[in-house]
Amino acid sequence: MDNWEKIKKNPGLKEIQVKRSKICELIRDFFKNDGFLEMQTPAIVKCAGQEPYLTPLEVCFKDNRGKEFKGFLVTSPEYSLKKILSAGFKKVFELAKVFRSDEKFGGLHNPEFTMLEWYRAHSDYRQIMKDVENLVLFLNKKINHSKYLNFQGQKINLTPPWPKISVKEAFLKYAKINLDKAHTIKSFSKQITKKEYLSSDWNNIFYSVFLNEIEPNLPKDRPQIIYDYPLPQASLSKRKGKSFYAERFEVYIGGMELANAFSELNDPGKQMLRFVEEQKLRKKMGKNFVPIDEKFIYALRLGMPPSGGIALGLERLQMLLLNLKDVDDLLIFPSSQLFQNHD
Amino acid sequence: MISSADLKKDLYLIMDSQPWMVVEVQFVSPGKGSAFYRTKLKNLKSGNVVEKTFKSGEHFEEANIEKTKAKFLYSHRDKYVFTKADNPSVRFELPQEIIGNLIKYLTPNQIVDGLLSNGEIINISLPIKIYLKVKDAPIGIKGDRAQGGTKTVTLESGATVEAPLFIETGDTLEINTETGEYVRRVEK
CATH class of the missing domain: 2.40.50.140 (Nucleic acid-binding proteins)
Structure with a gap:
């Protein structure tokens, strides 16, 4: 039975949708009270995110003369919002619909979901850490009237500051791996004891270790901020001086990856190099071709101030606040019900 | 051979020459790396439950497990005694730790599914x-x-x-x- 019909039969389920709406309202209050401007950026773009492991949905459409255009649905509003920073806006946020193909329907994923992104010009990832701590605590106080979050039987204390561990420390502590000596696949592989973690892709070794040895051992009674990712994991974040690490952090709550943040890379040359590398990697992995967003590079060239920014999965945050394990119980029209034969 | 994308609850597979049942699967896509399948697997022979993460695109062998109806008779100390439903003279027993959690739902004369591997009943399962x-x-x-x-x-x-x-x-x-x-x- 579809969720909307379940609600008709069991009006108690309406509460989930009422609270989802309330959460969005509170998010807007939170940012507007801090002087942020809510933006609306396009869902259909010419150049989607170049992230090598994501598969954007391709769209094809025509104008009134029948001329055909090819584009993508955004995997994140990041490039648009950074152009907005270049345009001179200082504090912006958006609740953007984003789309990703080749992922599971249900559980922690849905092909269409909502990304809460916010950016601060003349700032960096340290301020964004404070923002996310304050936001989640604020929402939980308003929705659950407590500084504790109860998620799937686990009591999680949201009081800031949240525990933080660098990726380097986490690898040393939980997996006895020294990332300073893991710059190449060869040197990384040497330190791997379980052969099933080995791969020809540095990032896959990284996540095999992370998901098997580190994440399950992180403290569960607190949110966890994991920061300073090694360069192959830098994505669009700024390198930390000349080190092997970049200013990126992720937030984990209740065993779920909730958000990913950067001190934003604003050097057009370095950004272009990363795009070229990522495009090559996409080709090698058989991912669909995504053109490089030259206007984004141009925006960096015109000048994007040093900034901090973050992408947070709204539905995952709602699942945490409403104690739901499966996104299919949260959404009123989950893709599994729209596209798959599910009951 | 089946691939990690086929992993689902109640699937039987062979790993390290042992038969395992998939108890739980979670798809995890870190975004900055390939997708993974995080699973809980129950070893059908020992009853042990382990957590294991599979890479996307990994392949493994499906275990050839057949089901046969069995009847629960009684438990004695930590042994649970069953017969084949269609042939009461064939008795078999399983230790408590192999059956695991399900023991708390067993009542005498209850019909359960016996899991057959190479002609031997190695465990039981209950309907949902x-x-x-x-x-x-x-x-x-x-x-x-x-x-x-x-x-x-x-x-x-x-x-x-x-x-x-x-x-x-x-x-x-x-x-x-x-x-x-x-x-x-x-x-x-």
């Missing part, structure tokens, strides 16, 4: 829905009914479950054996 009588239900407090409160009731198999306040001793309940939760009252 089973029906059990309530052996003991404390009296619910009337005023609480509107609040949809629950109370702990004991089933004939000895398992306890959280049930609505209107449930009485002698009621038959539908229980979900995966979650261990009350589903509904079947009859009074």
Whole structure:
């Protein structure tokens, strides 16, 4: 039975949708009270995110003369919002619909979901850490009237500051791996004891270790901020001086990856190099071709101030606040019900 | 051969020459790396449950497990004794730790699925829905009914479950054996 019909039969389920709406309202209050401007950026773009492991949905459409255009649905509003920073806006946020193909329907994923992104010009990832701590605590106080979050039987204390561990420390502590000596696949592989973690892709070794040895051992009674990712994991974040690490952090709550943040890379040359590398990697992995967003590079060239920014999965945050394990119980029209034969 | 994308609950697979049942699967896509499948697997021969993460695109062998109906007779110390349903003279026994959680839903003469591997019954499984009588239900407090409160009731198999306040001793309940939760009252 579809969720909307379940609600008709069991009006108690309406509460989930009422609270989802309330959460969005509170998010807007939170940012507007801090002087942020809510933006609306396009869902259909010419150049989607170049992230090598994501598969954007391709769209094809025509104008009134029948001329055909090819584009993508955004995997994140990041490039648009950074152009907005270049345009001179200082504090912006958006609740953007984003789309990703080749992922599971249900559980922690849905092909269409909502990304809460916010950016601060003349700032960096340290301020964004404070923002996310304050936001989640604020929402939980308003929705659950407590500084504790109860998620799937686990009591999680949201009081800031949240525990933080660098990726380097986490690898040393939980997996006895020294990332300073893991710059190449060869040197990384040497330190791997379980052969099933080995791969020809540095990032896959990284996540095999992370998901098997580190994440399950992180403290569960607190949110966890994991920061300073090694360069192959830098994505669009700024390198930390000349080190092997970049200013990126992720937030984990209740065993779920909730958000990913950067001190934003604003050097057009370095950004272009990363795009070229990522495009090559996409080709090698058989991912669909995504053109490089030259206007984004141009925006960096015109000048994007040093900034901090973050992408947070709204539905995952709602699942945490409403104690739901499966996104299919949260959404009123989950893709599994729209596209798959599910009951 | 099956691939990690085919992983689902109750699938049987061979790993390190042992038969395993998939208890739980979670798809994890870190975004900055390939997708993974995080699973909980139960070793059918030892009853051990382990967590294991598969890379996307990994392949493995499906275990050839057939099901045959079996009847639970009795337990003695920590051994559980069954017969084949269609041939009561064929008896087999399984230790408690191999059956695991399900023992709390077993009642004498209950029909279960025996899991056959190479002609040998190595474990049992229960349907997701089973029906059990309530052996003991404390009296619910009337005023609480509107609040949809629950109370702990004991089933004939000895398992306890959280049930609505209107449930009485002698009621038959539908229980979900995966979650261990009350589903509904079947009859009074």
